[in-house]
Amino acid sequence: MRLEHYLYISIILFSLGVFAVLTRRNAISILMGVELILNSCNLNFVAFSSFITRDITGQMIALFGIVLAAAEAAVFLSIILSIYNEFSSINPDQTDTLKG
Amino acid sequence: MDWTQTLFWFFFAMTIGSAVFVVTVRNLVHAAFWLMITLFCVAALYVFLKADFLAATQVVVYVGGILVLVLFGVMMTSGKLDLNLKLERGQMISSGIISIALLAILFLIVRRTNWQTAETQFDSEGTTSSIGEAIMGEFLLPFEVVSIVLLIALIGAVLITRKEVKKEDAA
Amino acid sequence: MSVASLIFTILLCPLVASTLFGFSALLGKRLPRQDLISTAAILVALVCSLLLFGQILGNPALKQPGGIVDSMVIDWIAISDLEFKMGFLFDSVTGVMLIVVTLVSSLVHIFSMGYMHGDPYYPRFFAFLSLFSFSMLFLIVSDNLLGIYIGWELVGVCSYLLIGFWFEKESAADACKKAFLTTRVGDVGMFVGMMMLFAKFKTLVLYGEEGIFEAVSHLGSEDILWLSVAGCLIFCGAIGKSAQFPLHTWLPDAMEGPTPVSALIHAATMVAAGVYLTARMFPILTPGSSLFIAYIGGITAIFAATIAIVRWDIKRVLAYSTVSQLGYMMLAIGSGSYVAGLFHLTTHAFFKALLFLGSGSVIHALHVHHDDHSEHSIERDGIPPEQDMRNMGGLRRKLPITFWTMLIATLSISGVPFIFSGFWSKDAVLGSALGKAMSGGSIHYYLLFAIALIAAMITAFYMFRLIFLTFFGEPKNQEMYEHAHESPMSMAIPLIILAILSFPIVNKWSFEDLIMQPDQPHIHASTQQASALYAEAGASDHDTHIAGDHQGDIHHTAHNIAMVCSIIVATLGILLSWLLYARQPMTEDPVEKALGPFHTILWNKYYVDEFYNGVIVKRITLGLSNIFGWIDFRIVDGIVNVVAFINREIIAGIVGLFDMIVIDGIVVTVVGKGIRAIGVQIRRIQTGTVQNYLAVVLSGIIILVLLFLSLPRWIP
Numbered sequence: 001m002r003l004e005h006y007l008y009i010s011i012i013l014f015s016l017g018v019f020a021v022l023t024r025r026n027a028i029s030i031l032m033g034v035e036l037i038l039n040s041c042n043l044n045f046v047a048f049s050s051f052i053t054r055d056i057t058g059q060m061i062a063l064f065g066i067v068l069a070a071a072e073a074a075v076f077l078s079i080i081l082s083i084y085n086e087f088s089s090i091n092p093d094q095t096d097t098l099k100g
Numbered sequence: 101m102d103w104t105q106t107l108f109w110f111f112f113a114m115t116i117g118s119a120v121f122v123v124t125v126r127n128l129v130h131a132a133f134w135l136m137i138t139l140f141c142v143a144a145l146y147v148f149l150k151a152d153f154l155a156a157t158q159v160v161v162y163v164g165g166i167l168v169l170v171l172f173g174v175m176m177t178s179g180k181l182d183l184n185l186k187l188e189r190g191q192m193i194s195s196g197i198i199s200i201a202l203l204a205i206l207f208l209i210v211r212r213t214n215w216q217t218a219e220t221q222f223d224s225e226g227t228t229s230s231i232g233e234a235i236m237g238e239f240l241l242p243f244e245v246v247s248i249v250l251l252i253a254l255i256g257a258v259l260i261t262r263k264e265v266k267k268e269d270a271a
Numbered sequence: 272m273s274v275a276s277l278i279f280t281i282l283l284c285p286l287v288a289s290t291l292f293g294f295s296a297l298l299g300k301r302l303p304r305q306d307l308i309s310t311a312a313i314l315v316a317l318v319c320s321l322l323l324f325g326q327i328l329g330n331p332a333l334k335q336p337g338g339i340v341d342s343m344v345i346d347w348i349a350i351s352d353l354e355f356k357m358g359f360l361f362d363s364v365t366g367v368m369l370i371v372v373t374l375v376s377s378l379v380h381i382f383s384m385g386y387m388h389g390d391p392y393y394p395r396f397f398a399f400l401s402l403f404s405f406s407m408l409f410l411i412v413s414d415n416l417l418g419i420y421i422g423w424e425l426v427g428v429c430s431y432l433l434i435g436f437w438f439e440k441e442s443a444a445d446a447c448k449k450a451f452l453t454t455r456v457g458d459v460g461m462f463v464g465m466m467m468l469f470a471k472f473k474t475l476v477l478y479g480e481e482g483i484f485e486a487v488s489h490l491g492s493e494d495i496l497w498l499s500v501a502g503c504l505i506f507c508g509a510i511g512k513s514a515q516f517p518l519h520t521w522l523p524d525a526m527e528g529p530t531p532v533s534a535l536i537h538a539a540t541m542v543a544a545g546v547y548l549t550a551r552m553f554p555i556l557t558p559g560s561s562l563f564i565a566y567i568g569g570i571t572a573i574f575a576a577t578i579a580i581v582r583w584d585i586k587r588v589l590a591y592s593t594v595s596q597l598g599y600m601m602l603a604i605g606s607g608s609y610v611a612g613l614f615h616l617t618t619h620a621f622f623k624a625l626l627f628l629g630s631g632s633v634i635h636a637l638h639v640h641h642d643d644h645s646e647h648s649i650e651r652d653g654i655p656p657e658q659d660m661r662n663m664g665g666l667r668r669k670l671p672i673t674f675w676t677m678l679i680a681t682l683s684i685s686g687v688p689f690i691f692s693g694f695w696s697k698d699a700v701l702g703s704a705l706g707k708a709m710s711g712g713s714i715h716y717y718l719l720f721a722i723a724l725i726a727a728m729i730t731a732f733y734m735f736r737l738i739f740l741t742f743f744g745e746p747k748n749q750e751m752y753e754h755a756h757e758s759p760m761s762m763a764i765p766l767i768i769l770a771i772l773s774f775p776i777v778n779k780w781s782f783e784d785l786i787m788q789p790d791q792p793h794i795h796a797s798t799q800q801a802s803a804l805y806a807e808a809g810a811s812d813h814d815t816h817i818a819g820d821h822q823g824d825i826h827h828t829a830h831n832i833a834m835v836c837s838i839i840v841a842t843l844g845i846l847l848s849w850l851l852y853a854r855q856p857m858t859e860d861p862v863e864k865a866l867g868p869f870h871t872i873l874w875n876k877y878y879v880d881e882f883y884n885g886v887i888v889k890r891i892t893l894g895l896s897n898i899f900g901w902i903d904f905r906i907v908d909g910i911v912n913v914v915a916f917i918n919r920e921i922i923a924g925i926v927g928l929f930d931m932i933v934i935d936g937i938v939v940t941v942v943g944k945g946i947r948a949i950g951v952q953i954r955r956i957q958t959g960t961v962q963n964y965l966a967v968v969l970s971g972i973i974i975l976v977l978l979f980l981s982l983p984r985w986i987p
Contacts, residue, residue, distance in 0.1 A: 026128060032131060063154060081177070
């Protein structure tokens with residue numbers, strides 16, 4: 001239960017989140033990947049504040065992170081829904097009208 | 101190896117294992133449930149880090165809020181979509197390489213850094229009251245800002261999703 | 272409550288009221304009663320101003336210019352060693368100005384509820400009024416030139432928005448542009464002046480240990496010229512904002528805005544900001560810049576007064592009267608009488624706001640709806656029929672409240688002795704000019720005193736002309752007369768309150784007790800020099816000492832002389848007006864006959880507008896454009912042509928050969944095709960798929976991190 005153990009969990013979650021964001025064909029799965037990344041960051045903050053600064057500053061930042069994640073999820077899903085209404089698809093490959 | 105340590109390693113494994121399933125499982129609804137387990141496990145890790153309030157918040161907000169939102173998203177878009185996620189081989193490989201490279205680099209950084217950890221871990225009988233004081237004191241401004249951000253995000257979400265009421269529809 | 276928190280409340284209330292409107296407009300919904308919100312906000316500010324004023328009465332330290340500044344200063348911008356601080360200045364001048372602004376603004380808010388009722392943009396009007404109130408209050412409480420400048424430009428913007436409030440009307444749209452651009456001319460001068468001060472003193476804060484005024488008092492005599500120039504340049508801002516000659520032309524045109532706006536912005540407060548600024552900068556004035564200010568003020572006073580004689584538009588008469596009175600205030604400050612200038616500012620704010628609101632009441636009463644207007648109410652000389660005094664007459668029977676209140680204001684502005692505030696303040700101004708002349712100031716001040724006296728007579732004349740034409744005699748437009756009606760209570764009450772304020776509630780002596788005159792180190796020095804010369808010329812040291820003591824006596828005598836003179840000229844003016852306009856029914860304008868060709872000059876406002884359009888816009892601007900155009904065409908194009916000739920004839924031959932052999936042969940085939948092939952490949956990367964982009968970004972990050980990790984090994 002040393003700091004490094006938490007950091008290992010954190011970096012594994014982060015890499016898995018990146019993997020999901022890069023490979024998934026469905027916007028909602030990508031959102032799940034983003035949530036994994038956010039969780040890994042929060043875990044990092046809390047671990048550092050517990051082992052190094054030994055106060056609640058990191059916990060506060062993680063708390064704000066959770067709030068922002070909630071805001072982000074709400075906006076993300078509303079965008080997904082309106083994209084779905086527009087294209088009848090949430091596959092990011094098919095929503096490429098910006099394509100050059 | 102006392103029982104807390106056993107429990108820690110259990111959650112350690114569970115977090116990573118469930119996260120792997122989130123990323124690889126093909127059924128979207130199953131992926132969402134694996135994500136729920138991951139989030140619970142992270143909450144448990146917060147408890148190990150003596151962040152009890154944060155653990156509760158994690159459960160309430162992530163599991164109770166965000167995950168339900170995700171499931172709603174799955175439900176509302178699933179009408180015409182098959183939920184099977186096919187992965188292209190080429191993209192799989194390149195993304196896998198990038199992710200593993202990231203993991204390796206981060207791992208190296210964690211290993212090499214000489215962490216100036218304190219002798220004893222942060223200990224507290226409960227952080228709720230001190231978090232409350234911090235929110236009303238040192239973190240008052242960020243707190244107010246983040247509440248406004250959340251409000252704006254929610255209003256914006258409603259605004260984006262709302263369908264335009266066309267005149268012929270209304271008539 | 273402390274001073275700082277009261278000032279914060281005063282500033283916040285109108286700001287919140289106007290931003291509420293902004294947010295509600297963004298959301299597409301209007302708040303139900305913007306008028307009540309704005310009025311409540313300004314009333315709270317008024318109460319806070321009164322509380323602050325109470326603190327001044329109880330605390331003699333606040334009567335000193337500079338007052339208290341500490342505990343209200345925040346760092347605003349810090350760029351290396353340049354520091355700008357924002358702070359509040361609170362002394363008796365601020366206190367008086369706060370009361371004037373919040374009081375007039377509150378009354379105008381209440382008046383507008385009646386006057387603007389039914390306007391399609393009714394809520395927006397109140398939002399603008401609130402924004403204006405905030406800007407003006409910010410200007411007043413700032414303790415540094417930068418804050419004053421910010422407030423200064425903000426009131427300019429509000430003035431622009433409110434003059435152009437009825438922007439569908441072309442004349443209003445033109446007037447607001449004119450106002451904005453004309454004042455901008457003065458503001459450039461002000462900004463340069465500010466920068467001169469900043470370059471020298473490295474601060475824009477006025478009072479305090481490190482303030483400009485402290486630094487100015489240590490300047491040597493070699494810097495007097497520099498300081499005079501800086502003072503004159505800052506005064507340029509005041510020339511623009513307070514519509515002094517030669518930048519006065521925007522103010523009469525600004526009457527295109529709604530009448531309550533004219534009362535608040537273009538009579539009582541914003542235009543007085545120029546006077547306020549000049550008064551604030553009082554300690555840096557030198558004999559040279561003082562004389563400049565006094566002359567500009569004197570010229571403006573008489574210049575605008577003469578134009579007002581021949582106007583038919585009731586609002587234009589008042590507009591020129593405002594310009595003229597602002598000239599008086601400048602004259603007072605230029606004559607070294609800070610208190611007289613501010614005193615006249617205060618009394619003028621009340622009686623001029625009253626006159627404007629009264630004229631608004633008249634216009635409101637006569638306003639004929641467009642569907643039933645007949646040939647009787649056709650526009651003459653481009654004046655709207657309800658503002659044309661040739662359509663009025665006999666209205667005192669129809670509009671008793673408006674008549675009596677406006678009469679009180681007119682008696683006040685004309686300087687009818689003893690019971691009206693305008694008499695005392697005008698006497699203070701005249702006395703200050705004469706006193707300056709008599710106590711060893713420049714001989715020019717005698718001339719300025721004479722000018723101001725004549726202007727006072729003309730003022731009495733045209734103001735009574737307005738009253739006689741509007742309220743006395745027989746109705747000249749029977750249809751409009753029948754239609755006229757007294758205004759609703761929301762309009763009558765502000766008129767009555769302002770009429771009460773036109774009596775000397777604050778008289779000259781208590782005002783002098785309230786506001787202490789700041790020291791003018793450089794004028795002081797020059798007077799000392801003069802008396803030293805006087806001493807050398809034969810008088811003993813003892814005599815000069817007595818001369819100093821006698822200064823007070825001289826001023827006293829000057830004031831007595833001025834008082835007698837001003838009573839005489841006021842009586843003359845009123846009498847003349849009565850003879851010409853009230854004694855017999857008017858058939859044609861008696862002034863037009865009497866003045867002959869001079870009338871045409873006055874009617875055309877001394878052709879200043881024509882001069883600006885004809886000479887500055889057409890000749891100078893177009894001329895410069897032509898010159899630059901010629902340079903462009905002849906010289907720049909000429910050079911280009913020569914170079915082109917050389918190119919074409921000599922180099923082209925050589926290049927042509929090279930082109931044929933090397934470029935066509937090798938480069939095009941190899942490079943062109945190669946690039947095309949690369950392009951085809953690169954085009955594949957631009958898939959429009961976000962995930963691919965993200966993958967590339969992440970790869971970049973990985974490479975960068977690897978580089979950073981391995982660099983220490985490569986670079987020992």
